[in-house]
Structures are given as structure tokens and as C-alpha cells.
Amino acid sequence: MALPPGFTPLAEDPVLGPAIVSGLEKVEEELREAIANSDPFADATSRHLMEAGGKRVRPLLVLLASHLGPNPGNEQVRMAAVVVELTHLATLYHDDVMDSAPVRRGAPTAHEVWGNSVAVLTGDLIFARASSLVSLLGAEALGIQARTFERLVMGQLHETMGPADGEDPLAHYLSVIAGKTGSLIAASGQLGALFGGADKQTVEIMVEYGEKVGVAFQLADDVIDVAGLQDKSGKTPGTDLREGVPTLPVLLLRRNAAAGDAEAAAVLELVDSDLTSDEALAAAVAAVRGNRATAEAWEVARQWAADAVAALAPMPDSVVKSSLAAFAEAVVEREA
Numbered sequence: 001m002a003l004p005p006g007f008t009p010l011a012e013d014p015v016l017g018p019a020i021v022s023g024l025e026k027v028e029e030e031l032r033e034a035i036a037n038s039d040p041f042a043d044a045t046s047r048h049l050m051e052a053g054g055k056r057v058r059p060l061l062v063l064l065a066s067h068l069g070p071n072p073g074n075e076q077v078r079m080a081a082v083v084v085e086l087t088h089l090a091t092l093y094h095d096d097v098m099d100s101a102p103v104r105r106g107a108p109t110a111h112e113v114w115g116n117s118v119a120v121l122t123g124d125l126i127f128a129r130a131s132s133l134v135s136l137l138g139a140e141a142l143g144i145q146a147r148t149f150e151r152l153v154m155g156q157l158h159e160t161m162g163p164a165d166g167e168d169p170l171a172h173y174l175s176v177i178a179g180k181t182g183s184l185i186a187a188s189g190q191l192g193a194l195f196g197g198a199d200k201q202t203v204e205i206m207v208e209y210g211e212k213v214g215v216a217f218q219l220a221d222d223v224i225d226v227a228g229l230q231d232k233s234g235k236t237p238g239t240d241l242r243e244g245v246p247t248l249p250v251l252l253l254r255r256n257a258a259a260g261d262a263e264a265a266a267v268l269e270l271v272d273s274d275l276t277s278d279e280a281l282a283a284a285v286a287a288v289r290g291n292r293a294t295a296e297a298w299e300v301a302r303q304w305a306a307d308a309v310a311a312l313a314p315m316p317d318s319v320v321k322s323s324l325a326a327f328a329e330a331v332v333e334r335e336a
Contacts, residue, residue: 001025004055006330007064010323016067023063023073024056027081031059034082034129035089045114045122049089052105058084058188065192065206067320072196076137080191083137083145086130088184091152093123098156099243141191148187155179162246170251177218178211185217186210205311209324212308217331219301222247224334226288227298238285242275248300252293267291298332305332 001024003011011017035050037043059081066072096109097116111119134145155176163172189206225240226249240247250271256264270284288294308328315321
């Protein structure tokens with residue numbers, strides 16, 4: 001397995017790099033075993049997204065964080081890595097149903113192949129497998145998983161309901177992505193450090209780092225939706241605009257327009273118009289891309305990444321620390 005982009009110090013280290021790659025290969029084997037089902041139909045639906053690929057960033061963070069302690073990459077660490085990836089995969093089944101997404105990782109989504117009910121039940125089944133595995137890791141890990149699961153669900157619920165009356169839409173959105181994305185990445189760092197035997201302060205640092213880098217990652221995705229190039233991101237620019245998803249650039253546009261920015265108001269007219277046709281969508285994307293709100297959105301994402309790096313400051317210098325910092329910086333400097 002190749003390391004995902006953004007982990008240059010790790011990839012260049014002659015000892016730690018191969019150790020992490022070897023660990024990821026073992027995790028991939030254990031992931032396939034964990035998701036297997038004796039029922040042929042359930043087995044096929046459960047394997048659908050896993051076999052479509054993925055960067056495996058969360059398992060990688062579990063393995064990497066375990067090297068902050070004296071007992072890295074052990075069986076419990078690998079099991080924790082499987083748990084977080086299973087949890088992530090399960091959320092994708094549910095997200096795709098709620099978003100009516102036709103494609104995931106270059107393959108038709110499960111609900112497109114088997115229908116909504118099967119997709120939702122498959123997600124539930126994978127969640128159950130993750131819960132069964134984490135129970136073997138003890139009460140502390142079970143508590144981390146349960147609290148993370150709750151935050152994932154509440155993040156999705158709050159996104160579905162929208163901001164309450166009088167609530168700042170931007171603050172609401174940040175809380176949503178902290179729950180939907182930040183929580184599981186934070187749990188990945190926490191579980192890896194915990195089962196690697198790291199001290200309490202280091203475990204807490206990985207929680208803070210994971211939350212912030214997870215938010216930065218999602219915010220960058222928001223901007224890439226309007227600023228990215230299709231041939232690099234693999235995603236049609238403006239997908240979120242067409243679906244009316246209130247992402248960061250649009251939220252900043254609305255804030256600027258409300259403050260009297262005439263240019264932002266003009267762009268919003270395009271964003272809020274009928275974007276069914278490809279021509280209308282392209283015009284809206286170009287307008288948002290050229291507005292200062294997009295540059296402001298990049299700055300917000302970069303600040304979250306910088307805060308993630310700053311959270312690592314109390315830790316002594318190491319390849320692990322520099323790799324975590326490089327990853328945080330890479331998530332907001334990418335085009336896909």
C-alpha cells in the first residue's frame with residue numbers, strides 16, 4: 001500500500017515509513033476479515049464501498065499515533081484502526097442515501113445498486129461489526145466509540161435541521177463538520193496513542209489535533225467544490241452549489257452580502273438561481289471562484305490547519321510529529 005499524500009516526512013523515513021506501510025497492509029487484511037459475512041448478499045453489500053478503495057487516512061492516523069508510545073503497532077492498535085475505518089465506511093452508506101449521491105469512489109453508490117433500504121441496513125450492519133470489535137478493546141475504547149458515534153449522528157442531525165433561530169449559520173456549520181468529520185479523526189488519534197501506551201497528555205494532544213485537522217480537511221473540501229479542477233478532484237465543480245449545500249464559501253458570501261457587499265449579493269443571485277443546467281452551474285461556479293469569499297474560505301481552512309499544528313507543540317520533535325504537521329498543512333494545500 002502507498003501512503004496517501006501529505007505524509008512526506010513519514011514516507012522518507014527508512015524505518016518508520018516501511019513500518020507504517022506494513023501495518024496498513026495488515027489492517028487492510030483484518031478489515032476484509034472483519035467485514036466479511038456468511039450471508040452472501042450481506043457480504044456483497046458490505047464489501048461494496050471497501051473494495052472501491054479509499055485513502056485509509058483514519059487507520060493511518062491510528063498507526064502513526066501509536067508510535068508516540070512505547071508499544072506501537074500492536075494487535076490492539078490494529079484492531080482500533082479497523083474499528084475507525086469500519087465506522088467511517090458505515091457513515092458513507094448513510095450519507096450517500098441522505099445526499100442521493102450517485103457515485104462514491106468512482107463506483108455506483110450502494111443505494112443506486114440495491115436501493116435505499118439495503119444501503120441503510122448495510123451501514124447499520126457495519127456499525128454493528130465496529131461495535132463488536134471495539135467491545136474487545138475494553139470499556140475505555142467502547143466509551144470513545146460510543147461518544148464518537150453520538151457526535152457523528154448529532155452532526156448529521158444538526159446539518160439536516162439547519163441553524164436554530166438566531167444562531168450564527170457559520171458557527172452552526174463549523175459545529176456540524178466538527179461532529180461529522182472532526183470527531184472520528186480525533187478518535188483515530190486518541191485510540192492510536194492510547195493503545196500505543198502514550199501518556200495522558202499525548203493522548204489529549206492527539207484528540208485536539210485530530211478534531212482540528214478534521215475540520216480543516218472538510219473546509220478545504222468545501223472550497224475545492226468551487227475552486228478545484230474536475231480532472232484533479234474527480235468531482236464536478238459546483239456539486240454542492242447545485243444541491244444547495246450551505247458550505248463555507250457560500251456562508252461567507254451570505255455574510256458579506258448582508259454586510260453590504262454588492263458584488264457578493266450579485267454572486268448570490270447566481271448561486272440561488274436554478275442551477276439545473278450545466279451552463280448555469282458553470283456560471284455560478286466561476287462567479288463564486290472569482291469572489292473574495294473563496295479566498296476568505298481558504299484562509300479559514302488554513303487557520304484550522306495551523307491550529308492543528310500548534311496543538312502538537314508540547315510534543316518532542318520526532319518523525320511522527322513532523323508527519324502529523326505535514327499532513328495538516330497538506331490537507332489545505334491540495335486540489336482534490
